[in-house]
Amino acid sequence: MKIILLALAALGTLSPLTALAQGADAATLAGTSWKLHKISYSNDETHAPPDPTRYTLEFKDEGKLTAQIDCNRGTGTWNSDAPGKIVFGPMATTRMMCPPGSLSNLVTRDLPAVTSYVLKEGKLFLSLKADGGIYEYASLGNSRAAGAPLPSWKDSSPKRAIIAFVEKVTTDGSPDFVPPSERIATFDNDGTLWAEQPMYTQLAFVIDQVKARAQQHPEWEDKEPFASVLKGDLKGVAAGGEKGALAMLAATHTGMTTDEFNKSVSGWIATARHPKTGRPYTEMVYQPMLELLTYLRTNGFKTFIVSGGGIEFMRPWTEKAYGIPPEQVVGSSGKLKYEVRDGTPVLVKLPEIELIDDHAGKPVGIQRHIGRRPLMAFGNSDGDQEMLRWTAAGSGARFALLLHHTDAEREWAYDRNTHIGKLDKALDEAVAKGWTIVSMKDDWEVIYPPESK
């Protein structure tokens, strides 16, 4: 009881007992939805979910309860037979294994131990028996179906097509059922998961590396693509595309070890800022696509990146940004060589290109790394055409989607006439074959995640 009383006293001027007695009655709870802000235990241990909407409670009429517990959903009952008192009945939950760091085990363990609640200033506090701890929830409002998938997607046809497809391949007994081991989803990165204008982020990285080394390389003043970089002629640089970027990467990084390169990328991406928005590049990711990744993984999909960008440029940050671990990143690569330096084994970057994972290289990269044909593939440019075609040609139900950059106001509008992320032939094929096309302007509620505090 002690923690509850102290916390309630801390909340305001009410005495603890009065606060409890004035707690809202059951009628006020019914119809409300909540997202988890923080768990506080009596030993001072606290937990705060990075995304509160992954842990929700929906108090429905007639004592019904639904809950999102990270990657699982639960249904059960709730009962409040006196003000401030509440118990939850046994809950039936899905039994997926949520990613590392999940609070799902704590929530599942603690909800049956809840004995009382307080509503105050728009927040819901649930207390565990025997001073166990307090769960603090923030309101999810009544109008949004809390826990419904893809909340940043408007209720237009791409969202409906995605959900209908996922339901038909994951529902037991469906003629299109696909076993979990075959639920492979591949995502292009630049222009599909994060912004690629005014130039590929990796190109911005390489440009900074060239500028940093220019003094040691006087010959670069007359040699392309370095000359354009040093002159600040970004159009010339951008025209070189991924291949030009990789050539500069080779020139600036040959001889470096994979560890050193990893540190170089991590250091740069932690501090570099997008020239238009001033945000870190890792916040130039698309919120609706983050929700799509989560939705697919919740439904047993393995999510992969298949990108023309450098595999080792992406790996230091994609797990944190997208939940996609290094072993599920496929990208362009240069050759590596195993060496022993001062008794320590290292892998050294060589200048030769091993794979350009773009256009016809994408099915090759997919076969090499994954060895399965994707069930769903997502791209945004002609560089994804072969990946989408390869996916759609598979047996059974398959899903191919193109993002169309149509939003000049909130992002950038570009397709057939651009150097970066050109979408031309693939758009025609998508229309002809009935692939799903997303208009970012018309189909998305928001583009980027909220700014971090």
Added chain:
Amino acid sequence: MKIILLALAALGTLSPLTALAQGADAATLAGTSWKLHKISYSNDETHAPPDPTRYTLEFKDEGKLTAQIDCNRGTGTWNSDAPGKIVFGPMATTRMMCPPGSLSNLVTRDLPAVTSYVLKEGKLFLSLKADGGIYEYASLGNSRAAGAPLPSWKDSSPKRAIIAFVEKVTTDGSPDFVPPSERIATFDNDGTLWAEQPMYTQLAFVIDQVKARAQQHPEWEDKEPFASVLKGDLKGVAAGGEKGALAMLAATHTGMTTDEFNKSVSGWIATARHPKTGRPYTEMVYQPMLELLTYLRTNGFKTFIVSGGGIEFMRPWTEKAYGIPPEQVVGSSGKLKYEVRDGTPVLVKLPEIELIDDHAGKPVGIQRHIGRRPLMAFGNSDGDQEMLRWTAAGSGARFALLLHHTDAEREWAYDRNTHIGKLDKALDEAVAKGWTIVSMKDDWEVIYPPESK
């Protein structure tokens, strides 16, 4: 009641009621351990686990119960207050997601519904309430700790070293704790997961392919390595090693699509038989290593193959044989080319080698496919030396193990003086650096799994 009575009547000459009345009392159950043979439901649906030891019950003293429920473990209580009657109390179970095809959901749902039991002819029958169905268990004996890890490993120092390492990296609060996302275990294949004598299985495959095509290639009679193959000079062929095998593979498969090659391998491995044992090659796997793979995955590890063998030779069968899916197989590879044939996109095998994933190629393959340093690595020959060294050089606790082929009677005994699977320098380094060395003769109870029926 009907099903129970019919089943019991079918069991023997006892009348159903007498059978129930004569059911063993609680004292007989205590101390017994059982493995699940079959589930029979009243709608005639039956389920039989491929490996009964994945579903066990251990009736301990004082009403304690432990259970293995596929990839999860449970603890609870059992109570029998009259002969033939039994109830199980609520069980606390781990909440891992077991592989597709698991019976874990059924068992978890049904155990609380068990109301009675019969012991007959060394079997245990559990009946579900309301004629729900019958669970038939076979005895696991009293001496083996049912559900304990690595049952086919003798209780000698390699087994203890493996378990001690896994416990220290997976226990919350341990100074050596490693988050699940970093629990990467890599396994060589030939000689580590399955037998490689008298020659690599892939070589046997290629030899059969050469023989099948010999008529169309009269020039092979004078050209190596084909000439040796056609003469039956296996020593000459084996001396060519993995590289010679890949050269023959290129010659016999260039121009073939990845789909066609997959079918070719699947067809061959389904019917080919090992020349010494007459067993399918997919049964020439090491039972203790299968248990090790399962044990590691149960503890949150991702298990990968990192082999000098062909990546596309292994992928058609490693998921079924080892539980290792295609996206977690790393191997040697030739180049691929995307083409459209008759309007269908295909990937075509080219003769150029892309990666020899052996010796110094293994850390390169690991970096390319996984992008993380292994936490544990397992090999058997000098070809694994760099992989083990790369693993051991990582920060924090790391584990490197060599299988030493010392069992001339049950398998083959070879190390420093062999063409296939030579273990020489790596053995010296293992001794010098304190890596774990397994003597298959001294440390393993069995070599291969039981013959399939």
